[in-house]
Amino acid sequence: MSRPGFLLSPWPWRSAGYLLTGAVSGVVAFVGIVTSAAVGGVLAVALVGLPLLLLTALAGIPVAWVERHRLRLVDLDPASGRHRPPAVAGLRPWLATRLREQATWRELGYTLLLAGLLWPVDALSVTVGLLVPLSVVATPLLMATAGDGREAKVLKQWTVTTWPTAFAVAVLGLVLAALGAYVLGAVAGARAELTRLLIAPRDGDLGARVVELARSRLRLVDAFEAERRRIERDLHDGAQQRLVALTMTLGLARLDAPPGPLADQLAKAHEEAGKALAELRDLIHGIHPKVLADYGLEAAVADAADRSAVPVDVDLQLAGRLPQGVEAAAYFVVCEALANVARHSGARRAAVTGEHREGRLFLQVRDDGRGGADPAGGSGLTGLADRVSVLDGRLSLSSPPGGPTLLRVEFPCEWTTDRTNRSG
Numbered sequence: 001m002s003r004p005g006f007l008l009s010p011w012p013w014r015s016a017g018y019l020l021t022g023a024v025s026g027v028v029a030f031v032g033i034v035t036s037a038a039v040g041g042v043l044a045v046a047l048v049g050l051p052l053l054l055l056t057a058l059a060g061i062p063v064a065w066v067e068r069h070r071l072r073l074v075d076l077d078p079a080s081g082r083h084r085p086p087a088v089a090g091l092r093p094w095l096a097t098r099l100r101e102q103a104t105w106r107e108l109g110y111t112l113l114l115a116g117l118l119w120p121v122d123a124l125s126v127t128v129g130l131l132v133p134l135s136v137v138a139t140p141l142l143m144a145t146a147g148d149g150r151e152a153k154v155l156k157q158w159t160v161t162t163w164p165t166a167f168a169v170a171v172l173g174l175v176l177a178a179l180g181a182y183v184l185g186a187v188a189g190a191r192a193e194l195t196r197l198l199i200a201p202r203d204g205d206l207g208a209r210v211v212e213l214a215r216s217r218l219r220l221v222d223a224f225e226a227e228r229r230r231i232e233r234d235l236h237d238g239a240q241q242r243l244v245a246l247t248m249t250l251g252l253a254r255l256d257a258p259p260g261p262l263a264d265q266l267a268k269a270h271e272e273a274g275k276a277l278a279e280l281r282d283l284i285h286g287i288h289p290k291v292l293a294d295y296g297l298e299a300a301v302a303d304a305a306d307r308s309a310v311p312v313d314v315d316l317q318l319a320g321r322l323p324q325g326v327e328a329a330a331y332f333v334v335c336e337a338l339a340n341v342a343r344h345s346g347a348r349r350a351a352v353t354g355e356h357r358e359g360r361l362f363l364q365v366r367d368d369g370r371g372g373a374d375p376a377g378g379s380g381l382t383g384l385a386d387r388v389s390v391l392d393g394r395l396s397l398s399s400p401p402g403g404p405t406l407l408r409v410e411f412p413c414e415w416t417t418d419r420t421n422r423s424g
Contacts, residue, residue, distance in 0.1 A: 026119020136173030345369025
């Protein structure tokens with residue numbers, strides 16, 4: 001509105017259209033609510049009117065839908081509803097979901113406000129800001145038509161009898177029209193902000209986007225873990241088996257070859273094939289260990305402890321399987337922590353403990369090393385912390401100089417299967 005071109009832009013007319021349609025929708029909402037409430041109240045004694053009363057309570061939903069679409073006239077920022085889809089299909093679940101939602105009652109409150117107060121304000125604003133100035137501007141036309149060129153009534157209050165006066169009044173009407181355009185813009189802007197505040201708040205849209213972003217991150221994590229398992233399975237069942245067969249063939253060829261250059265070359269090839277097989281097995285284990293997929297976090301952590309260069313005591317109290325994303329993230333946190341213990345801590349012993357309680361998985365990795373670990377120093381824990389946060393978990397590190405170092409991680413999660421179900 002502060003721009004010089006406001007009067008020549010479409011916004012005054014868009015504002016007038018927004019207020020005019022608001023007056024119409026308010027009248028329709030007023031008539032509909034009063035009629036359904038009155039008829040439903042009278043017939044409620046015979047229980048016939050209860051559906052009408054229910055429709056009255058839900059009247060805010062269609063009205064709010066119309067209002068969110070009307071906002072596009074004066075607000076280019078899209079407005080979306082805050083209703084959740086029902087868990088199952090059907091009329092009864094839909095009604096139960098809507099009646100429990102706060103958004104439904106906010107929309108009903110807005111509908112009552114629109115039907116009782118806002119539509120008269122809209123109508124008055126259009127009258128003062130648009131109709132009155134246009135009727136004043138039309139004074140010469142009225143004088144030439146209805147007044148037979150002799151006189152014209154200005155707003156049915158003042159009589160104009162001369163043409164110079166009529167054109168002077170028309171100029172005054174143009175000034176009033178310019179002022180009315182700003183009035184319409186101000187009132188329409190205030191009405192739009194009130195509507196958005198009550199039925200389409202911007203922070204609600206932001207919250208919905210944040211929730212969807214969190215869900216998309218979880219979907220990406222699940223897809224990433226599924227892809228890791230697929231790659232591990234393909235390498236294990238494909239390339240690794242071919243390397244095993246190649247190694248066995250080279251070994252048999254070594255036994256059959258007579259001493260000499262050929263036997264030396266076969267021995268070298270057999271040794272290289274064995275190294276490639278060992279490296280492939282390490283690679284497969286690093287991508288997604290088969291023991292984790294088959295037997296769960298407890299067995300996988302025990303396997304990682306057995307392979308650690310530093311002796312590790314393991315005490316995990318887990319009664320079953322956890323979500324695959326949680327198991328994978330927890331396993332790789334433990335592996336990274338044990339690798340850091342072996343590379344940097346100078347520890348003589350480490351311990352991994354954990355349990356599941358109150359809907360959360362708690363893990364701790366402790367060592368008796370020199371301490372002073374810094375996550376920002378390239379330890380790899382920063383990336384693991386990001387991975388933990390995607391699952392809404394928390395990772396903390398305590399490593400004072402002189403030790404000990406204690407890494408804690410927790411994930412919100414529930415059991416997917418327990419030992420009883422798996423054994424049955």
